[in-house]
Amino acid sequence: MSLEWMAWTWPTAVFFTGIALMLLAMTGLELVWPTVERRGFLPIRTTRGDRLFVGLLGSAYIHLGWLAVVDAPLWGASIVALLWMAVVLRWG
Amino acid sequence: MDKTENNRAWLLVIPVLLVVAFSAIIPLMTVVNFSVQDIFGPGERVWVGTEWFEEVLADTRLHDALWRQFLFSGLVLLIEIPLGVMIALAMPREGWSVSLVLVVLALPLLIPWNVIGTIWIIFTRPDIGLMGNTINRLGLGFDHTASPLDAWVTLMLMEVWHWTPLVALLAYAGLKAIPDAYFQAAQIDGASRWAVFRYIQLPKMRGVLTIAILLRFMDSFLIYAEPFVLTGGGPGNATTFLSIYLVKIAVGQFDLGPAAAFSIIYFLIVLLFSWIFYQVLQNVGRGRA
Structure with missing residues (x-):
């Protein structure tokens, strides 16, 4: 095919x-x-999957925001997104 | 008692996964692939990276369409949800009139979307339309093809007429599911009509209202057929919503790359707002939000 x-x-x-x-x-x-539901800095109780979803959605918006506002290579956004993912998964 | 786990039940999920894969995941992957390339034809394509995203994000016509879309969806929710709940509260609970009211309410939902647009074109025509002609005879000067305000009023009326019945039917189902014991207890306590609504009916309708708000937000945010038939996006660009603008780029200009980038941004906006609405509505009334 x-x-x-x-x-x-x-x-x-x-x-x-x-x-x-x-x-x-x-x-x-x-x-x-x-997974066990817990409450971190996000204003809702989340499971591990919820935090992954928030992390991925946030990463998409970080990349779009970077393209719209920042005049620098996109890997900068990828670094910020990775940090965001790590923070959300650990403390979200 | 120990629960028996039977993982073979997962096999039953496979047909759904296959359907979702072919109807949603594979098309979405294709759109992502298109968004980073310039597509000239079958087999003829060039990698352009994030160029289309930058172009689309800087497009002021898209910004205008986005604000128009938020205004439209905001108005739709502000009008249709309270109105739908009010209609549901006023509907009869028993007797022959229940069936009659349900059928009358369901009628606008049964009409194809492009036909809805056609009905309202005729209904609001200043020369022969019942509504347009009547308003003009009153000396108010109404023409949805020339005045942006009139076009918006017509669109909102059409949208409210078309979709408020859905909210009303969902709210009615929620109300019917409340056991009589709640109302009897409220009556014994001498609760006012407002207190019954606020502390019994509204909390019990949370589930159906969550579905109603999500459906109405997503549907109104993705609206295409009715405004396309009624106004074609005009006058000027007054009613050019995101989907109408997207189709102009994808079909009118055949710019598949920018249209794909636009589609992904559109998808992410709908995804974010649907998720926020869902979380807020799930947590409201449970002391979590």
Whole structure:
């Protein structure tokens, strides 16, 4: 089956593989170490999956905000997004 | 008692996963792929990185369409949710009139969306339309094809007429599910009509109102067919909402790359607001928000 119609590129393939691996890792973690709802700095009680979702959504907005406002290479946004993900997953 | 775990139940989820993959995930992946390339035709494409995103984010016409969209969705929620709840509260609880009211309320929901636009074009025409002609005879000068305010008034009326019944039906289902014991207890305590609504009916409707608000926000934020038929985005750009502008770029100009970047930003906005609404509505009334 040709996937040419999907117009794949290497960077987007790596991006989606990363997301898929993240979801697989979360499933594995859940089986070994079930999540417990807790309250961190976010104003709601969250599970591990909730925090991953907030982290990913926030990362998307950080990249968009960077493109809209900052006149610098995009990897700067990626560093900020990684920090945001780490903070949300640990203390969110 | 120990719960029996049967992981074979996961197999039953596979058909849903397949349907979602083909209807949502694969198209979304394709849009992401398109958003970083300049597409000339099948097999002819060039990597452009984030160029389309930068172009779209700096597009003032998109900013205008976005604010218009927020205003439209905000008005829709502000009008339709309270109005729907009020209609549900006024609806009969028993007797032959229940079926009649339900059928009458459901009628606008059964009409195809493009037909709704056509109905309202005719209804509001200044020369032959019942509403347009009547208002003009009153000397108020109404023409939704020329005046942006008239176009917005017509659109809002059409939207409220079309979708408030959905909110009313959902709220009515929520009200019907409240056991009589609550109302009897309130009557014994001498609760006022307002207190019954505030402390019994409204909290018990939280679930259905969550669904109503989410559905109405997402639907109104993605609205296309009705305004496209009624005003075509005009007069000028007065009713050019995000989806109408997106279709102009994707189909009118065949700029697939910018349209894909636009679609991803659009998707992220809907995702963020739906999630916020969901969280707020789930936590309100439980002492969590």
